[in-house]
Amino acid sequence: MKPVDARAGKVCSNCNYRRQIDNRKxxxxxxxxxxxxxRCGASNDEAGRNSVVDLQGRxxxxx
Ligand SMILES: [Zn+2]
Ligand SMILES: [Zn+2]
Numbered sequence: 001m002k003p004v005d006a007r008a009g010k011v012c013s014n015c016n017y018r019r020q021i022d023n024r025k026x027x028x029x030x031x032x033x034x035x036x037x038x039r040c041g042a043s044n045d046e047a048g049r050n051s052v053v054d055l056q057g058r059x060x061x062x063x
Contacts, residue, residue, distance in 0.1 A: 008048030012037035019044075 011018050017039035026034030026043050033046040043051035
């Protein structure tokens with residue numbers, strides 16, 4: 001079982017900027033749970049994963 005990041009859904013796991021109420025959706029999909037950080041533009045998912053971190057290979061937790 002993968003540990004869920006305590007920051008998941010609350011702050012950006014890339015820059016720790018708090019998720020805003022008017023946070024932009026990641027994409028038009030209604031089922032998409034990702035949200036985009038207003039500060040660094042990174043995409044975060046509900047599990048605390050982050051597109052930027054993933055791209056840099058630092059926060060990979062396997063699939
Ligand atoms: Zn999306
Ligand atoms: Zn950020």
